[in-house]
Amino acid sequence: MHAIRGIAVSPGIAFGRALTLSSTVDHVEYQTVAADLVAAELVRLQHAIEGTRTDLESLIAVTRDRLGEEPAKIFQFHLGLLSDEALLRMMRDDIQREHVVAEYAASEALRKFAATLRAVEDEVFQMKAADVVDVERRLVGKLMGASDERLRRLDGPVVVIARELTPTQAAELHRLRVVGFATDGGGLTSHTSIFARALGIPAVSGCVNATELTEEGDEVIVDGDTGSVIVRPNDEARRHYAIEARRTAARRKILKESASLEAITRDGVRIELLGNIELPEEIPRIFDHGGDGVGLYRTEFLHLTSPRVPTEQDHFEAYASAIEHSKGKTLTIRTLDLGADKYTQEHLEDPERNPFLGLRSIRYCLDRPAMFKVQLRALMRASALGPIRVMFPLVSTVMELRQAKMLLRDVSEELEEGGIPFDATVPIGIMIEVPSAAIMARSFAGEADFFSIGTNDLIQYTLAVDRGNEKVASLYTPAHPAVIQLVKNVIRTARHAQIGVSLCGEMGGDPLFTMLLAGLGLRTLSMSPSQIPAIKKLVRSMDIGHCEWVARRVGSFESDRQVVTYLRDELRRIDPEALVGQLN
Numbered sequence: 256m257h258a259i260r261g262i263a264v265s266p267g268i269a270f271g272r273a274l275t276l277s278s279t280v281d282h283v284e285y286q287t288v289a290a291d292l293v294a295a296e297l298v299r300l301q302h303a304i305e306g307t308r309t310d311l312e313s314l315i316a317v318t319r320d321r322l323g324e325e326p327a328k329i330f331q332f333h334l335g336l337l338s339d340e341a342l343l344r345m346m347r348d349d350i351q352r353e354h355v356v357a358e359y360a361a362s363e364a365l366r367k368f369a370a371t372l373r374a375v376e377d378e379v380f381q382m383k384a385a386d387v388v389d390v391e392r393r394l395v396g397k398l399m400g401a402s403d404e405r406l407r408r409l410d411g412p413v414v415v416i417a418r419e420l421t422p423t424q425a426a427e428l429h430r431l432r433v434v435g436f437a438t439d440g441g442g443l444t445s446h447t448s449i450f451a452r453a454l455g456i457p458a459v460s461g462c463v464n465a466t467e468l469t470e471e472g473d474e475v476i477v478d479g480d481t482g483s484v485i486v487r488p489n490d491e492a493r494r495h496y497a498i499e500a501r502r503t504a505a506r507r508k509i510l511k512e513s514a515s516l517e518a519i520t521r522d523g524v525r526i527e528l529l530g531n532i533e534l535p536e537e538i539p540r541i542f543d544h545g546g547d548g549v550g551l552y553r554t555e556f557l558h559l560t561s562p563r564v565p566t567e568q569d570h571f572e573a574y575a576s577a578i579e580h581s582k583g584k585t586l587t588i589r590t591l592d593l594g595a596d597k598y599t600q601e602h603l604e605d606p607e608r609n610p611f612l613g614l615r616s617i618r619y620c621l622d623r624p625a626m627f628k629v630q631l632r633a634l635m636r637a638s639a640l641g642p643i644r645v646m647f648p649l650v651s652t653v654m655e656l657r658q659a660k661m662l663l664r665d666v667s668e669e670l671e672e673g674g675i676p677f678d679a680t681v682p683i684g685i686m687i688e689v690p691s692a693a694i695m696a697r698s699f700a701g702e703a704d705f706f707s708i709g710t711n712d713l714i715q716y717t718l719a720v721d722r723g724n725e726k727v728a729s730l731y732t733p734a735h736p737a738v739i740q741l742v743k744n745v746i747r748t749a750r751h752a753q754i755g756v757s758l759c760g761e762m763g764g765d766p767l768f769t770m771l772l773a774g775l776g777l778r779t780l781s782m783s784p785s786q787i788p789a790i791k792k793l794v795r796s797m798d799i800g801h802c803e804w805v806a807r808r809v810g811s812f813e814s815d816r817q818v819v820t821y822l823r824d825e826l827r828r829i830d831p832e833a834l835v836g837q838l839n
């Protein structure tokens with residue numbers, strides 16, 4: 256038996272047999288055919304192209320039905336490649352001139368195109384290279400007899416084990432009997448994780464060596480609640496997870512039933528519970544789980560999945576859809592947070608040496624004002640359709656906030672001159688996710704309408720611990736007194752300045768910290784929609800007076816261990832069920 260630790264990216268427990276998938280085709284051998292077989296190769300290529308096209312069309316239709324228009328658009332780019340006359344001509348010419356096999360011609364043409372994309376300066380284009388590689392995998396796979404067939408032949412529930420899944424793989428797997436995912440790479444924000452959550456399939460990513468430790472057909476358990484993958488479980492593990500799965504299912508049912516109740520403490524204080532989303536289609540899930548609205552809409556997903564750089568209209572349609580789904584409730588839209596983990600460095604011609612400290616997020620946008628203004632114009636146009644709040648990520652200096660607001664003013668003036676309606680009173684906030692901003696919160700409070708504390712990044716920058724590096728994962732904790740000090744300072748400053756403050760990092764959906772955060776004065780939390788019922792249940796068992804006492808006690812500790820031990824004890828007393836699935 257192997258117990259592999261990874262990152263819990265989609266909740267639930269799944270049992271199945273392993274299917275190992277590769278996201279790329281290995282090197283395709285240079286092989287030629289006799290002159291009289293060239294015509295047959297051309298026919299084979301044509302059939303494979305048509306077959307791949309049909310597969311993609313059905314994938315688009317199914318994705319549209321299940322997940323909506325936006326995710327389905329991912330595959331339009333793939334489809335477009337298979338109708339690109341220049342590319343197809345290159346493949347055919349290669350077969351006719353060199354007499355190479357169709358697999359080789361297809362692979363060469365697509366690899367060359369991927370290399371051309373990688374060489375383009377704009378990172379978003381470079382990222383498209385991964386999609387070209389995905390099409391190469393499908394087309395060459397089709398020519399070689401295809402792994403899709405392997406998938407279709409499988410009986411019984413399947414757990415997919417891969418280094419990293421491509422978007423097309425992730426989206427098509429739900430049609431088959433796939434009950435879980437485990438990937439070596441990736442994190443909470445990878446395509447696989449986003450699809451897994453949207454499809455409700457338990458998933459763990461960042462497992463490092465899951466593909467090495469698993470053989471096809473192995474029995475596998477994926478625990479998407481704690482981030483564990485058990486390969487070839489022994490009887491004890493099997494029994495343990497069977498009990499856990501039943502317990503989790505029963506607990507979820509009870510929690511969902513109480514989702515319609517108010518998130519109000521025993522002494523009558525209302526806590527606003529919001530959801531974090533990547534796609535507008537996820538908004539109904541927030542309300543189904545008893546949430547009050549959207550606390551964080553990560554708009555970069557539009558860039559990451561679009562076949563081209565999204566136009567103003569693409570942005571506008573996404574925001575209009577989010578506004579419609581939100582039905583007048585809170586909708587906080589964060590501007591593009593591209594860079595670092597949000598585009599893959601290996602696809603860059605000249606990768607940054609330190610991408611998390613590099614040109615990411617608001618810096619990336621301010622460096623490309625024309626691109627940024629496309630999004631800002633769309634946001635302001637959408638503001639005429641319903642209430643929104645705009646939020647800038649990773650702000651580290653007041654100058655950045657001023658520059659971003661200036662660009663927003665520019666687009667507002669342009670809209671005004673063009674007679675295009677917009678809401679001039681849209682609240683403008685910032686994410687506090689860099690220590691400089693947390694320490695200097697007072698300087699920002701005079702110029703921002705609200706703060707949202709992004710603890711995922713704040714922790715990594717405060718503790719100098721890469722949030723995606725499993726080797727230092729044990730050092731990455733919201734319980735470090737330095738992190739708590741910063742969070743406390745931001746909440747206190749915002750309250751003093753009478754501006755809104757919320758917290759939208761993963762810490763916000765972790766029951767271990769709910770009492771502490773409420774005790775520090777936080778009244779709004781934003782989290783993954785699936786966490787809302789558990790946090791609501793806990794809020795309803797809390798007493799603010801007691802939470803304040805807890806926060807004072809935590810303030811006297813000097814190590815994260817002390818903080819965790821103390822908070823676990825307190826939580827056990829108030830809501831023991833909330834401890835189920837706790838990692839700490």
Ligand code: PEP
Pocket residue numbers: 551553592688708709710711712713759760761
């Ligand atoms: C954060 O950093 O806490 C956050 C919510 O942003 P993201 O996870 O998208 O970086």
Ligand code: MG
Pocket residue numbers: 648688709711712
């Ligand atoms: Mg962040």
